[in-house]
Amino acid sequence: MLIWVIRRDLLLAMRRQADVLTTLFFFVIVVSLFPLGIGPEMNILRIMAPGVVWVAALLASMLSLGRMFSNDYLDGTLEQILLSPTSLSVLVLGKMFAHWLITGVPLVLMAPVLGIQYDLPSSALIVLALSLLIGTPILSLIGGIGAALTLGLRGGGVLVSLLVLPLYIPVLIFGAGAVEASTAGLGVDAHFSLLGAFLLVSLVLAPWATAASLRVSME
Amino acid sequence: MSINWYKYASPASFYFLAGKMIPFFSVAAVIFLVVGLYIGFFVAPTDFQQGEAYRIIFIHVPAAWMSMFLYLVMAFWAGIGLAFNTRLSSMVATAIAPTGAMFTFLALWTGAWWGKPMWGTWWVWDARLTSELILLFLYIGFMSLQAAIDDPRRADKAGAIIALVGVVNIPIIYFSVQWWNTLHQGASVSLTQSPKMATTMLAGMLIMSLAAWMYSIVMVLMRTRVIILERERHTAWVAELKGATR
Numbered sequence: 001m002l003i004w005v006i007r008r009d010l011l012l013a014m015r016r017q018a019d020v021l022t023t024l025f026f027f028v029i030v031v032s033l034f035p036l037g038i039g040p041e042m043n044i045l046r047i048m049a050p051g052v053v054w055v056a057a058l059l060a061s062m063l064s065l066g067r068m069f070s071n072d073y074l075d076g077t078l079e080q081i082l083l084s085p086t087s088l089s090v091l092v093l094g095k096m097f098a099h100w101l102i103t104g105v106p107l108v109l110m111a112p113v114l115g116i117q118y119d120l121p122s123s124a125l126i127v128l129a130l131s132l133l134i135g136t137p138i139l140s141l142i143g144g145i146g147a148a149l150t151l152g153l154r155g156g157g158v159l160v161s162l163l164v165l166p167l168y169i170p171v172l173i174f175g176a177g178a179v180e181a182s183t184a185g186l187g188v189d190a191h192f193s194l195l196g197a198f199l200l201v202s203l204v205l206a207p208w209a210t211a212a213s214l215r216v217s218m219e
Numbered sequence: 220m221s222i223n224w225y226k227y228a229s230p231a232s233f234y235f236l237a238g239k240m241i242p243f244f245s246v247a248a249v250i251f252l253v254v255g256l257y258i259g260f261f262v263a264p265t266d267f268q269q270g271e272a273y274r275i276i277f278i279h280v281p282a283a284w285m286s287m288f289l290y291l292v293m294a295f296w297a298g299i300g301l302a303f304n305t306r307l308s309s310m311v312a313t314a315i316a317p318t319g320a321m322f323t324f325l326a327l328w329t330g331a332w333w334g335k336p337m338w339g340t341w342w343v344w345d346a347r348l349t350s351e352l353i354l355l356f357l358y359i360g361f362m363s364l365q366a367a368i369d370d371p372r373r374a375d376k377a378g379a380i381i382a383l384v385g386v387v388n389i390p391i392i393y394f395s396v397q398w399w400n401t402l403h404q405g406a407s408v409s410l411t412q413s414p415k416m417a418t419t420m421l422a423g424m425l426i427m428s429l430a431a432w433m434y435s436i437v438m439v440l441m442r443t444r445v446i447i448l449e450r451e452r453h454t455a456w457v458a459e460l461k462g463a464t465r
Contacts, residue, residue, distance in 0.1 A: 145384055149377045153367045162363050163381055166356040167388050170395035177399065198391070209384055216376040 001086040005094030006101070012071075013102045019067060024106045027060040031114045042119050049118035050128065050179035057107050057132060057175075058168050061139040064103045065147040065160055068095055068140075069214070073151050082218055088211040096144045096207065097137075104136030120183065127182040134195040135175040141199075141206035142167050148213035170198060230307050230447045231456050237440040244440070248433035255430050258423035266420075275333045276420075281428040283326040285435060286354060289319035293361075294386040297379035307443075309375035310450070312382065313365060314442035318435050320358035327351055346400040350393050357385045371450055 013020055034052045035045055072078040081091050111132050112125040120128065146164035150156035178191035227233050259277035266273040293315040300309030330348060331341045342348065361382055368374035451457050 145380070149364060149381060150367070155367060159363055159367050162356070163360045166353050166360060166392070167384065169353060170388075170391050173395045173399040205387065209380060213377065213380050216373060216380065219373060 001084070002090055002094045005091050006098045009095055009098030010101060013098070019064070020102050020106065023060050023064045023103045024110060026063060027056050027107055027110060028114065030056040030059060032117070035117070045118045046120060046183070049115060049120050050124075050176040050183075051172075052118070053111055053114055053128060054132075054135075054172050054176040054179075057111070057136060058139065058165070058172060060107060061103055061136060062143060062161055062164055062168075063157075064099070065143040065164070066157055068099050068144060068147045069151055070147075070156075073218075078214070078218065082214065088214065089207040092144065092148075092210045092214065093203075093207040096140045096210070099144070100137045100140040104132075104140055107136060108132045120179075124179055124183045127188055128179045131175045131178040131191070131195065134192065134199055135171050138171050138195070138199050138202050139168060141202040142171075144206055144210040145213055148210045148217055151214070151217040171195070174198070228305055228307050230310065230451055231454070233307055234444055234447050237444050241437055241440050244433050244437045248430055248437055251426050251430035251433055255423055255427035258419060258426060263419045263423050264417055269337060272333060272336045275329050277423050277427045279326060279329040279333060280424050281431040282322045282329065283351065284428055285431045286319060286323035286326050286351065289315055289322060289435060290354060290357065290382075290389070291386065293319060294379075294382040297375070297382040301376055301379035301383075306375075306450075307447075309379065310443050310446045311439065312378065313375070314439045314446055315435075316358055316362050316365075317442070318438045320355060320362065322431070322435075323351060323355040323358055327355065344400070346393075346397040349396045349400070353392055353396070354389075357389075361385070 031053055034048065038044060038048070069078060072081065082088060084091065108129055112129050115125045115128050143160075143164050146160040146167075149163065150160045153159060174191045174194045178188045178195070181191060182188050227236055255277065259274055263274070263277075265271055293312045296308045296315070297312035299305060300307075300312060327348070330351075334343065335341050361378055364381055365374045365378045368377055448457060
């Protein structure tokens with residue numbers, strides 16, 4: 001069932017590629033706006049790069065959260081999923097994983113290119129991509145809770161940002177912190193360990209909380 | 220003597236119980252406030268380093284304590300409401316949120332007023348300030364989620380989930396912010412190395428905390444009463460109440 005949910009969501013995303021590309025281009029545009037706002041001073045940009053890329057990744061991941069459940073909710077698929085004998089947490093985990101494949105992985109692949117714009121050294125580019133690789137699944141996992149709670153509400157899109165962004169803060173701190181530590185010549189193990197710990201904790205708790213939220217929203 | 224707790228879990232009987240409790244706690248709040256302010260302004264000595272400006276701690280510290288404590292209480296009642304499906308618990312949780320948010324805001328605001336003469340700046344990205352700000356965001360998230368949902372039962376449960384998720388996250392956020400702060404650079408000013416406090420200052424602060432506590436109880440009871448009336452407006456006992464006042 002897990003595989004089935006992932007394949008279904010990926011297929012749906014492939015049929016509607018514009019949605020996937022919108023998230024990616026949003027990410028690229030936001031990151032490219034900062035030099036225009038701040039000025040082309042490379043020394044400042046190099047310092048800001050990790051934070052800017054990570055904040056943009058947070059926003060891009062958050063903007064696409066609405067799609068995780070809302071289409072299924074509108075066409076009634078979600079009700080059938082809730083009725084399914086398979087554990088709802090497992091199905092939700094599948095949807096989260098698909099969300100990450102659709103929105104997170106493109107960001108990971110695109111981030112080094114944007115890092116070059118900010119003149120990051122190549123070692124930092126690798127760290128940036130790796131930190132996003134560990135960090136973006138957490139964004140999809142925590143975001144799922146917000147998406148499930150705001151299902152079918154007025155102004156759900158803005159509301160989800162209020163709910164989810166404060167919870168993203170630890171990921172932002174250690175994701176951007178890893179890149180900063182690497183440019184400063186310090187070890188990045190501690191940051192990656194903490195990101196990994198966050199990933200494991202949210203992997204255990206988030207699908208469960210999201211399943212509970214979906215039950216509340218679908219009553 | 221055993222008290223039948225279930226009786227007061229019913230909104231109708233809690234409404235009247237709260238009505239009886241409010242005057243008592245209001246009087247306590249006023250007494251503690253007057254005594255605390257008197258100690259704060261007239262008894263406590265002037266700090267030899269900070270001058271008169273330190274007196275803002277008599278508001279600031281109780282507000283900061285209450286802001287954190289009330290979030291836990293709110294999440295506790297929301298969790299009870301979710302687990303046992305008791306309507307009253309969820310109503311209390313909803314009633315706590317605005318007071319908690321107010322204290323969080325007050326702690327930030329008075330902190331800024333204290334920071335300007337002491338540190339020469341309204342705001343520093345200190346670990347405590349940042350986590351207090353994030354706490355305010357969590358309160359706002361809880362309240363706006365509940366406000367966006369029309370069905371009160373769904374609002375209760377959704378609010379409970381986000382409050383509990385917040386409670387799990389608070390320690391993570393707190394330590395992240397603290398480590399983030401030390402990663403960047405040590406704060407040029409530190410609250411932790413404050414000189415030992417005079418006994419009268421501590422007494423004033425504790426009495427002001429009690430005042431803040433009593434005030435919170437009064438506000439929460441009053442707000443719970445309003446919520447009960449709003450949600451039970453179609454029931455017979457509220458109609459009776461309306462008839463009696465008319």
